[in-house]
Amino acid sequence: MSTVYVERKAGHPVAGIILGILGIAVALLMTLLFGVVAGAVAGFFGLLAVLLGFGARRYSRRGIGAIIAGVLAIVLAFSMTITSIDTIKNMRETAAASGVAPNFAKYMDNPYLGLSSVVLNAANEQNNQDAFNTLQKELDALNKYMANSDSPAAENAPTAG
DSSP states (O other): OOOOOOOOOOOOHHHHHHHHHHHHHHHHHHHHHHTHHHHHHHHHHHHHHHHHHHHHHHHSSOOHHHHHHHHHHHHHHHHHHHHHHHHHHHHHHHHHHHSSOHHHHHHOSOGGGTTHHHHHHHHHOSSOTTHHHHHHHHHHHHHHHHHHHHSOHHHHSOOOO
């Protein structure tokens, strides 16, 4: 009698972990710049990692790392996308309310594409050759405005004496 060993495919847990880590990196590093597009890519990588992890868990005891990394990538993709959209909307409202950055507020017409939409809108404007320089000056002025508005009231109040 001979013994026959049948090998079963155990999935790809290492590929799942790599895809999960890639999804986490995209979610953390790219969502503010590219908005919903980067969030969707990170979520897709996370979903693939979860599927590969469950495929590995089906036939062996491996794959839990891919599942955890994939779920973390999905959660970060969703939360960072919502946070970046809210941040861009707040930046637009602050720029419009301050009055020091009217072009910046004008170029932020689509907060769902992140900060890249500002650059693309400035690049598409044909009549203004110095759009990027103007944006940089307005961002510096907006940064100073935010620094002054964030300082405590005790620093701005005159001293009695």
